[in-house]
Amino acid sequence: MKTRVALVGAGGIGRYHYEQLKKIEDIEVVGVSDVALERAREMSSRVGGCPAFDNHVEMYDTVRPVAVFIGIPPFAHSDQETAAAERGIHIFVQKPPTTTMEKAHAVLAAVEKAGVVTAVGFQDRYLDVVEEAKTALSDQKPGLAMGYWLGGMPGVPWWRVRAQSGGQAVEQTIHIFDTARYLFGEAESVFAAARKGLMLDVPNYDVDDSSAMTIQFKSGVLCTIFSACFLRGGPGKAGLDVYCQNLKIEYGLRNNVRLSGHREIREVRHRNDNDLDCVKTFIDAVRGGDRQRIRSPYADAVKSLELPLAGQRSIDTGRIAQLG
Ligand SMILES: NC(=O)c1ccc[n+]([C@@H]2O[C@H](COP(=O)([O-])OP(=O)(O)OC[C@H]3O[C@@H](n4cnc5c(N)ncnc54)[C@H](O)[C@@H]3O)[C@@H](O)[C@H]2O)c1
The missing domain is CATH 3.40.50.720 (NAD(P)-binding Rossmann-like Domain)
Incomplete structure (x- = not known):
């Protein structure tokens, strides 16, 4: 049937x-x-x-x-x-x-x-390369991480209106926030800042041009996730870099993961149909x-949504936003 x-x-x-x-x-x-x-x-x-x-x-x-x-x-x-x-x-x-x-x-x-x-x-949770990163982290204590979604502005008209999309971190970079949660567990707080002023020629545009949202995870990992949507033709960057005492993990969004240790560098390219x-x-x-x-039922996705929303709250208030 x-x-x-x-x-x-x-x-x-x-x-x-x-x-x-x-x-x-x-x-x-x-x-x-x-x-x-x-x-x-x-x-x-x-x-x-x-x-x-x-x-x-x-x-x-x-x-x-x-x-x-x-x-x-x-x-x-x-x-x-x-x-x-x-x-x-x-x-x-x-x-x-x-x-x-x-x-x-x-x-x-x-x-x-x-x-x-x-x-x-959140289809990135099914990526072979994210699984590689997760396995590599299983015997590591990550200390610092940096996530990125730096690119141009998507063309759909609702994207540039904060009341409609929630802004770039909520609508787009949320994939990176979700991957960070998938790798590091739950978070305690988010502190964030943003800038505007580069996109004055775009009608109806009221989202931030860029933001930096720093998440303190309960495990101690400190992770700053950058968003930028003002790029016009220049090279962007999307992914997550994780630093451990003996290992560096560089995940390129939907593309590859590079694991660098003291003696060995191993790169795995994305192959599966995630x-x-x-x-x-x-x-x-x-x-x-x-x-x-x-890997992402509604109850879990709600927790990923909370991270960029807390970041947005921190931008609006200038204070650290505690998570519920
Ligand atoms: N997982 C991913 O990688 C990924 C990629 C792209 C988009 N998305 C998400 O998908 C969603 C839609 O994005 P899109 O690119 O398809 O946008 P879109 O603008 O191309 O399409 C949205 C469609 O929804 C319709 N619509 C609007 N309000 C509606 C309603 N109340 N009931 C029924 N239809 C309605 C519009 O008429 C339009 O046809 C967004 O949340 C976006 O973040 C996810």
Whole structure:
């Protein structure tokens, strides 16, 4: 029997979800919903002509999917998850799961009450090279780390509006925050600073041009994560560098990891299809497989969201933000 899935959001990541689902046997996309109906229709013709909707609740009640893939802008999360949970529909949702901790906790309570399977699109947790870094750290005490997402401004119109995207750290660099949590465990506090002024020619732009967010982890690791979105053509950088007493780990985002010790330097290049692994692990759990294999269920992703939100709070107040 085919697994009946629906898509909410027919933009860039909606297409990506479909590309991953195509690689899995016995999947049927039974509905697509987007507030822009023409986008839902365009996507539905791409996936074989299923019904298109401009209202996700109507879609849930009409086509009754087993699972939904939600890929909408951060500000647009209203009841997409809670309405699915109430109907027993399993939920794969993109990062950032929303833009406030209040909303994230409300959704978490709803999905836990319903007992549905959840996964959040932190696909880097399934990277072979991140696994290499995690294994290398298992007998090390990391002291200092630096994370980066330094690049240009994404073109989608909502990205440059802080009230809509949450800003770069929340929307984009959150992948690095999540990888840092995956490697270092839970955090205690975040202290951050930011700058503006380089992007005055961009209409509707009110996010920071760059920020530095320093996280104190409970294990003692001190990790500063830099974000920058003002680069125009110059080389950027994305990844995480970790310094231990006898080991340096340099992780290049979705590309490679380089492990440098006193006597040996070893480089491993990324090879596995982590995008598929992330989606497939969720689908396997929906089909009755092991939920514990999901590396980023909603409850865990909420903790990753808390880090850049705390950093943003620190920027706004000029104070260290303690984590809950
Ligand atoms: N995991 C990753 O690597 C990755 C990569 C890109 C984007 N994303 C995330 O995916 C999400 C969407 O990004 P995108 O690039 O697809 O954006 P996009 O602007 O290309 O597409 C968003 C779509 O959602 C629709 N939409 C808006 N509000 C809606 C609502 N209330 N209900 C249904 N549809 C709605 C829009 O009409 C649009 O078609 C963001 O949270 C982004 O951070 C994740």
